[in-house]
Amino acid sequence: MSAAKRARRVALRAAAGVALCAAPLALATGCKRTGASTTSQAAEASVAPAPAPSPAVDPALNRGGTTPHDTPPIADPLLAQAEAVMRKADPGFDRFEVNYVVGDLDRDGRDDVVIEYGIGDEGAMRHVAKSVRVLLARAGRLQLQPDQTDRFADCPAVREIRDGGLWADGLEACMLPFPRTLAYYQFEWRDGGLRRVAQEDPAQRIRSRLQAMRDTLLAGKIEALDDRLRPGPMPGDAEAPAPDRLFAEAGHRRGFVDAVGALAQLPLQRVERSGGDLLSAQADGPHGGQRRLQIEPAAEGTATEAGRYTYVVDARAYLDWPETGGVGYRTVWRLIEGDLYLERAEEVDTESSER
Template structure:
């Protein structure tokens, strides 16, 4: 695998995104273990500029035959012969809840012409007795630069990126859609901004801690996502840090997330948000607080793991007091591809900080 983040390759990526290099790619979405499909891999904003051209999908794994995606490509080429001229991304799953896998295709990062512009298109192909059936275009259901992620439980999960033709775009919104069979269109189930996404993920981690679901907990106690390529996943990796092995830390974190989940965020700087509960009157202990930095410093905005470069969409810090002391404990996470991954943890002291 080529190293990520080489300036020359970034330039090549931008030229290719602008249409100066004619490439097509196709990859299946994250569902079922993020298995790659035809000529590319799963979705996600992990990128290697040498292999990706301004979008969000690395494509450095060998082709894997998938009859469903081959059928989808055939349907799309008949409907739009040039559909794979630019970026193509797939995700599969049962969207209409009939027990059969459907396909959602997202394609296009630019159109040729006197005025070049971003032009992504998204289509749904539903499984029918005669094969995949193309539905009316559903692009209008999305805002921003859309990226389809996966189909889970009959819902299509998707993200909105800040831009389509930059090498490392930030995610600015998270969506879920269901299929409206009567109207033949996607119906939005929810829309989340970054703050809402962070709170949801923290709540889910809290629930996993309370239920002692170790596998779910460990997903958040690594530095970054699992590699998208199956061959890379089998390589030895550092074990997740057992931050919450201590019952007191588990309880402190869980209590703090539970208390702050419904506290209104306030500005704590130009790009910082804070939700907090002050310490009791006359107490010298620290407050319970949740900090979200929506714009990590330029030198901290990218993170490399397992040969991929990820965009840090936010930095998240959870703090809670140690009873009877002037400090407490803190855990910092990075928000990557809509999930939280451990950055650092440890004790802090207000006297030392002050």
């Protein structure tokens, strides 16, 4: 798979209203403009392809971002104001990739803006680090706050502002074109700065997402899990495939719910293998079988295609439970951008179901 196809999703320069369709990564004729993550989404508008961008903003040279690689943000007055404020503070802030998220961060009822942008040496073709800045709504204007980059232990990737918090990922390295995610963070704005209030590593995220699916099944909301039963995220302009029928069968629902519940409080043990270590927890199940969860970090460069985009896979989870007649059932899940997506579901021999 080529480097371009392994890209997580490439961020473009956030120039409001400008469409950039670089030939190396343009997967369809023309581009679509979509809004940045805001509390009120703007409508999409199609635009014609623009001339090739300069190297400083060529998406083929600025991989590793957090927005689809051929969808620059739609014109937005708040983002335009944020850009103007940032340009006064740092005229070259948008020389590399830029990602904006918008929402009420300080819980005062007004939209604020968080900007993550690449930084690098003059004349460099791509960034080597990233900076995070917060702009809070104050008296009809945006007020730039002190740099918040040191709040992140890893390379920051801001995702969204929701429920009065900033949700962000910690990537393994800013210099890598296709970085894996090392941690998932939730921040709140307290005492003039971002304060980390929650953190999960990939294994913890897998377990919390499995538990969330279990809760949804127990509530009888099976259709709410349709997005989880596809192989990866579905961009809004993509035709989503039909979800897997895994939870249509009562026996599979019961097996999944029982397995996740039985394994929830058990510690994960490291299992050494020649092909790479994995984490495992298991508990006795019915019919003389075992309930088992195994978590395997994905190899560097592991990716999956969804719609017109390609996403980095950070880990895989194998959840097994026994059924009748010496047969068990296995579900394999991909961890992509902090959510689980079903790769496959299949019957397995309960006596030889180790990874």
